[in-house]
Amino acid sequence: MSFSQKIKEEILVLSARHCCVCHKSKGVKLEVHHIIPKQQGGLDIIENAICLCFDCHADAGHYFAGHPKGIKFSPNELLKHKEAWFKIVREHKILPAIKSITGNISKLNYKLKMQQKVFKELIDHEFVRKQELGYFIYNTSHMFISLKVIIRSVDDVMYPRFYPEDYTGITGWFKVMIYNTYHNGIELWLDPGQGRKAIIDKNGYWELLEDRFDARLQSSEYVGLDTKMIGQIPYNNIIAIEARGDEYASEPHIYCKFANDGQPYENIYYKSFGSPENYIPDMELDVEKMTVFG
Numbered sequence: 001m002s003f004s005q006k007i008k009e010e011i012l013v014l015s016a017r018h019c020c021v022c023h024k025s026k027g028v029k030l031e032v033h034h035i036i037p038k039q040q041g042g043l044d045i046i047e048n049a050i051c052l053c054f055d056c057h058a059d060a061g062h063y064f065a066g067h068p069k070g071i072k073f074s075p076n077e078l079l080k081h082k083e084a085w086f087k088i089v090r091e092h093k094i095l096p097a098i099k100s101i102t103g104n105i106s107k108l109n110y111k112l113k114m115q116q117k118v119f120k121e122l123i124d125h126e127f128v129r130k131q132e133l134g135y136f137i138y139n140t141s142h143m144f145i146s147l148k149v150i151i152r153s154v155d156d157v158m159y160p161r162f163y164p165e166d167y168t169g170i171t172g173w174f175k176v177m178i179y180n181t182y183h184n185g186i187e188l189w190l191d192p193g194q195g196r197k198a199i200i201d202k203n204g205y206w207e208l209l210e211d212r213f214d215a216r217l218q219s220s221e222y223v224g225l226d227t228k229m230i231g232q233i234p235y236n237n238i239i240a241i242e243a244r245g246d247e248y249a250s251e252p253h254i255y256c257k258f259a260n261d262g263q264p265y266e267n268i269y270y271k272s273f274g275s276p277e278n279y280i281p282d283m284e285l286d287v288e289k290m291t292v293f294g
């Protein structure tokens, strides 16, 4: 026999899923352990149960009173640790699930580190400095050291070979226009050149057109737009940057996890073309108002 599920749950709650000896928050990496080992007559009762992390469990597991060598924890010591920790949990209202918070912190730290790397290595700071104070960079692509980058999946095995012409689906590496940065990563312009035509009505509802010569472009009900398809790669999907490229492609190489359904993007959205000459920036098309007109 071992402890009942009820006793295990009780101990996990009373210890707030922390190790009673080292006080580390361990999430699921915990064991409910016998204070007096079963071989020495220890019972499956709550008084004989303690919550330990794997490390401390290993240090408590083989204690024999007859051979008290090294630093193994004795039953008495474990009992004191248990009572002391339960008291701390009660008095300081310690909560479990610190694990997800530490996970978020390390994710945030990674994001900030990669953001710094992108700003340092991919942005042409001399160019940005030369812009007049307050001048908005309408062609945001121009602030980068290269207009194009090579996006490479960390799992790609094809580079530097090309994918066959009849290959469908996203390839493991590709050359693409870099468009901008956003709060969570970098933006790529996925269909540079003409892009897709769209029509927008007076209420802001818009439809992407399959056909660049769609008859509705001539209708007075709609205004025709050229669009840019923008893919957003979060910093957390970027693994490494080789700003100077290699002997096959001199553009910066950006290694990514294709972690979102086999793609590096967390989001794809559309913008209408602005006009840098007239100081009109590209405008984001409201995804909520994307429609197919009847």
Ligand SMILES: [Zn+2]
Binding pocket: 019, 020, 021, 022, 023, 024, 052, 053, 054, 055, 056, 057
């Ligand atoms: Zn421990």
